[in-house]
Amino acid sequence: MKQNRAILLFLLLLAAAVAAFTQAQSDIIIRLTGGARKAVALPDFRGAGASAQFADLFNRTVFEDVERSGVFTMAPKSFYPLNPPQTDRDLRTPAGAQKDCGGRCLPDWAGAPVNADYLGFGYLAEQGGQLVAFGNFFNTRAADPAGARVFTKLYTGELSEAGARKIAHEYAADILAQFGVPSLVGTKIYFVSDRQGKGTKEIWVMDFDGSNQRRITHFNSISTMPSVSPDGRRLAFTTYAKGQPQIMMYSTETGRFIPFRNSAAPTNAQASFTPDGRHVLYASSVSGYMQIYIADLDGSNPRRLTNTRAIEAEPKVNPKTGLDIVFVSGRGGLQQIYRMNMDGADVERLTNGEGEASNPAWHPEGRHIAFAWTRGYAPGNWNLFVMDVASKETVQLTFGQGRNENPSWAPDGRHLAFCSNRTGSYQIFTMLADGTGVRQLTTEGNNWMPVWSK
Amino acid sequence: MKRMLKPRHVAIGLLSLLLLFFAAGCKKKQPAPPPPPPPPPAKEEPKPAAAVIRSFVAEPSTITRGQTSTLRWNVENASEVVIDQGIGSVPARGERSVSPVETTTYRMTARSAGGDAVAAVTVTVTTPPPPPPPPPKAKASLSERIAKEVQDIFFDYDKSEIREDARATLQRNVEALKAILNDFPSASILIEGHCDERGSAEYNLGLGDRRANATKEFLVQLGVPADRLKTISYGKERPFCTESNESCWQLNRRAHFVGVE
Numbered sequence: 001m002k003q004n005r006a007i008l009l010f011l012l013l014l015a016a017a018v019a020a021f022t023q024a025q026s027d028i029i030i031r032l033t034g035g036a037r038k039a040v041a042l043p044d045f046r047g048a049g050a051s052a053q054f055a056d057l058f059n060r061t062v063f064e065d066v067e068r069s070g071v072f073t074m075a076p077k078s079f080y081p082l083n084p085p086q087t088d089r090d091l092r093t094p095a096g097a098q099k100d101c102g103g104r105c106l107p108d109w110a111g112a113p114v115n116a117d118y119l120g121f122g123y124l125a126e127q128g129g130q131l132v133a134f135g136n137f138f139n140t141r142a143a144d145p146a147g148a149r150v151f152t153k154l155y156t157g158e159l160s161e162a163g164a165r166k167i168a169h170e171y172a173a174d175i176l177a178q179f180g181v182p183s184l185v186g187t188k189i190y191f192v193s194d195r196q197g198k199g200t201k202e203i204w205v206m207d208f209d210g211s212n213q214r215r216i217t218h219f220n221s222i223s224t225m226p227s228v229s230p231d232g233r234r235l236a237f238t239t240y241a242k243g244q245p246q247i248m249m250y251s252t253e254t255g256r257f258i259p260f261r262n263s264a265a266p267t268n269a270q271a272s273f274t275p276d277g278r279h280v281l282y283a284s285s286v287s288g289y290m291q292i293y294i295a296d297l298d299g300s301n302p303r304r305l306t307n308t309r310a311i312e313a314e315p316k317v318n319p320k321t322g323l324d325i326v327f328v329s330g331r332g333g334l335q336q337i338y339r340m341n342m343d344g345a346d347v348e349r350l351t352n353g354e355g356e357a358s359n360p361a362w363h364p365e366g367r368h369i370a371f372a373w374t375r376g377y378a379p380g381n382w383n384l385f386v387m388d389v390a391s392k393e394t395v396q397l398t399f400g401q402g403r404n405e406n407p408s409w410a411p412d413g414r415h416l417a418f419c420s421n422r423t424g425s426y427q428i429f430t431m432l433a434d435g436t437g438v439r440q441l442t443t444e445g446n447n448w449m450p451v452w453s454k
Numbered sequence: 455m456k457r458m459l460k461p462r463h464v465a466i467g468l469l470s471l472l473l474l475f476f477a478a479g480c481k482k483k484q485p486a487p488p489p490p491p492p493p494p495p496a497k498e499e500p501k502p503a504a505a506v507i508r509s510f511v512a513e514p515s516t517i518t519r520g521q522t523s524t525l526r527w528n529v530e531n532a533s534e535v536v537i538d539q540g541i542g543s544v545p546a547r548g549e550r551s552v553s554p555v556e557t558t559t560y561r562m563t564a565r566s567a568g569g570d571a572v573a574a575v576t577v578t579v580t581t582p583p584p585p586p587p588p589p590p591k592a593k594a595s596l597s598e599r600i601a602k603e604v605q606d607i608f609f610d611y612d613k614s615e616i617r618e619d620a621r622a623t624l625q626r627n628v629e630a631l632k633a634i635l636n637d638f639p640s641a642s643i644l645i646e647g648h649c650d651e652r653g654s655a656e657y658n659l660g661l662g663d664r665r666a667n668a669t670k671e672f673l674v675q676l677g678v679p680a681d682r683l684k685t686i687s688y689g690k691e692r693p694f695c696t697e698s699n700e701s702c703w704q705l706n707r708r709a710h711f712v713g714v715e
Contacts, residue, residue, distance in 0.1 A: 201691070222691050225656065238659075244686050245659065266685045267663045270656055283660060285687075288667050290660030311660035328657055334612055335657045358654035372654065379611070380652030380698075405654065448655075 028368065028388050028395050032433040033070050033414055038179075040066060041075040041109050041116035041140075043084035047124035051131050054164035055124050058133065061165050062120070064209070065172030068439070070414055070432035071179050075116040081108045086123045088136055088152055091145040106148055110140035117141060118150070120175060131159045135171040137178065150178055182412045184208040188453050189408075189417050190216075190226045190235060191428050195445025203237050203250075208410070208430075208452070210441030216250065223248075228453035229273040230319065234258070234297075236271035236280065247271045247282055247299070261299030270314055275322045281305075281315035292327055294342075305344035311335070314359065317342070320366025326350065326389070328358050337371055339389065350392055351375075358382070361407050370397075370407035370416055370433075384418055386433065397435035408452045409433075417441075417450035504569030505532040510562050512552075516578040522553040523577045525560060532564035532571070554579055596638050596713035603630035604643075607669060609707040612653060614664035616672050624669070627711070628676045635682050638715065643678075645669050646710040647687045648694070650703035655689055662687030669709040684714065 042063055047055035067074050081103030085091050094105045101108055109116045122135040133155040142148030155170050157163030173183035187208040192201050196215065201222045206213040217223045219241035226237045235250040247268050249260040262268040265286035272281050280297055283290045287304070292315045295302040306312040310331040318324045322342070329338050332349065337357045340347045351357040355374035362369055369389055372382040377400060384397040384404045398404040402422030409416055410430070417430045426446040431438040508528040517523050526549040529535050535544050538561045544550065552560070559576045594602070604627045607620035616624065631643060647666030649658040666685035674680045694710075695702035 199692075224691070240691075266666065267659060267687050269659050283656075285660065285663045285667070290663055311657060311664060313656045313660050314654075328654070330612070330657065330660075335653065356653065358657055380650075382654075 028386055028393060029434045032363070032368065032386070037071060037073045038117040039075050039115055040072040040118045040120065040175075041080060041114055042066060042120045043080050043103070045121070045123050045133065045135075046086065048126070050126040050159060051124040054131060054159075054161065057161055058124060058164045058168045061168035062172045065169060065183070065185070066120075066175055068184075068209075068415070068430075068432075068437055069172075069176050069181050069412075070434070070437060071176060071181050072118075075109075075114045079113040081114070084119075085121050085136075087134065088138075088145070088149065091138075091148075093144055106138065106140045106142065106145060118175075120171075122171075126159060127156075129159060131157050131163045131167065133157075133167045133171060135174070137175055181414065184410055184412055184415065186454075187411055188232070189428065189430075189441070190228055190451040190453060191419075191442070192224045192226065192448045193442070193445050195447070201448075203235070204447075206441065210428075210439075213442070213444075225270050225449060226451050227270075227272045228252070228451050229277045230275050231277055232453045234273070234277075236260075236273070238269040238271070245269050247280075249298075259298060261295075263293070263299075263302055272314075272316050274317045275319045281317060281325065283313045283315065292325070292344075305340070305342075307344070316360055316362055316369075318366045319362050319364055326360040326362065326369055328360065337369070337387075350387060350389065352392075355379075359406050361409055363409050364411065364413045370409060372405045372407065384416070384435075397431070397433075406449045408450050410452045411454045415452075417452045419448045419450060502566065502568040503531045505564040505566030505571045506530045507562060507564050507571045507573045510573040510575050512560070512575045512577045515576065516580065517553075518580045518582050519555055520553070520582065522551045525550045525552055525575065525577075527562060527573075529562075529564045529571070531568060532566050534565045536563045536565070537561070538563075552577060593637060596634065596641050596715055599630075599634045599637070600643070600711050600713045603627075603634065604711045606708045606710045608704060609665055609709075611650070611703070611707065612661065614647075614661060614668045616668055621672070624672050625676065628673060628678055631673065631678050631711075634713070635679065638713070641713055641715050642682045642684055644712040644714050645683060645685045646692075646712060647685065647689075648692065648706050648708050648710060649690045650706040651690050651693065651698065652703065653690070655691070658689035659687050660689075662689045665707075665709050 044059045045055055066072060083102040085104055090104055092101055092104050094101055094107055109119045117140060119138045119140050122133060124133050135155060136152045137150040138148045139150055155167035157167040169185040173185055176183055188205050189208060190205045193204045194201055196202055200220055201224050203216045203223050203226050204213060205216055219239060221239060221241040223237055223239040226235060228235055233253050235252050237248055238245050239248050245267050246262045247260055249258040251258055263284050263286045265284045267285040267290060268282060270283045278297055279294055281294050284293050289309055290311045290313060291304055292306045292312045293302045293304055308331045310329060313328045315325050315327045324339055324341055326337060326339050328335050334356045335358055336353060337350045337360050338347055339350055357371055357373045359372040360369045368386055370384060370386050373385050374381055382403045382405045384407050385394045387394045402420045404418055404420045407416045407418045414433055415430055416433055417428060419426055420429055426448050427440055428442045428447045428450045429438055429440050508530060510527040512523045512525050514523055529546045532546055535546055537544055539558055541550060554577055557578045559574050561574045564571045605623050607623050645666045647662030649661050666687055670683045670685050693706045695705040
């Protein structure tokens, strides 16, 4: 008992330290991740009959989805009461001086040591050959069980692993929706892989959680630098399939290539879309130096936006306003991140000139960019940063664990996918915008340049 | 009937004989007739001579494949002379050129009523020795020429300016490139721009492009025809060396020459 208390004390101190750290964090992170988090408890659903075999998968999926959202802190499972409710009818109001109903009273969850603000509970069953989940979500701080209900809902899916995953994602999405957090279920991450053969790079795609990885291109060449249109229907990338690097356009709906007119230049690369989906920005060396151009969606009517004798690369249009472009330029020496208007005017350097900066990626709300920077490290040792474009204030998200490049915002604006060689090979990871909750999504071969798309 | 006639036949025969005898006895005395000729030999004709193969030779008896040998023969007393291996009937004396692809034995059969004769001659065929190595090519291939005569140049980090050492290299390359382009009138030279791993892949695509282009511009100024020079940037996609140290990085910051036929 004494030992338990010591552990408890230690954990409380740890929690306090974490809270202090969180408070010391930048305003940027608080704006992006919502600041202080609610604590949630998610006791395991148990399954009746044929549904029992899918309970573990269901529970794991719900827990990961909710934890990954970054909206909550997850109350430590080992502190959960032993007898959690399975239906709303199991909940009781504590009688008189009773302090502990073993999990059947909400204060069991609201009080120490669980300290959960919310409780998700329920059970699985088989009904008419289908897998059903009875999911509840309750506010533990409410005065009585009746007023504590946030929602109670029935979920139905196939009696299979896929069905279990589906209804778990739906239940988790409903929990997140209570806090205005869009679910990432259904979003995709495009990326580049060499797993099909060393020396080749092909474009691949996977679900947001790393499942369903499949190959898109089959050029047996170098195909890289993917980018997806705002509606998710078009994929542009740069390929050596025809010799010199050129831009190719692909329909994610039909699985067919769409004609794209490349300028007569040794290099046409790094296409990205305007938020209205009607124009493409790209980098082309038609003038002898790689410069930034804007053209129609099919590559026609190209217009030059930069005019320097330096390398200009990676143009990205503000997805919210469609009014300004961030890009990378070597005009001042080593590569830095700049901003300009859509017509190429009002150029402004965003990074302060230290180190090298690359891979700018707009946050969906158009106020921040994530990017890679070598500031404070040797050339080539990239770390990820987030910048408030208006104030140029930056926050560092990775700290020298390998090279960390190519950040891409999730549609929820709370998560980032990125590429890192921290495990020894290049792999795709996701994390919350405050740098926590890092998850590795790929393991096979090397994988680079994730692009998170809806 | 026969039995009835028979005694009469006999009687006529006897009568005829008597008459003949009588008539003869009535003739005047004449000289004795010559003795009858000797009986013919017992139905046997005179035996013909047996066939004789006087000679049957192949000259030369050993050839290398593709050469010919001459078969010569002389046969006597033969009614027919046949050589196998598809040659067939031949005159008693003659010669024939043969060119077998492998060692072959020719069998001659000379037929005669007096007796057949058989002879055989073998022409040994040896395999020709493997051909001598082809004479050294008058011209090395395009890629061999470039590998031997044209040197890559190297760059400083994040730079596409042609360094002093690279200028000297390019000046040497100019004469070689002109000669090669002259010897291969339809060929062109592809200049690949490469970068080390440290800059971003996106920026390096532009840097490799710039390095290849700067190299091309330098060569064109020295008289290499521009329309025979193409450029491609590999950025950091195709490194020559994959370690993370300066000597390796330097090897990757280069312009590399490739022939395109």
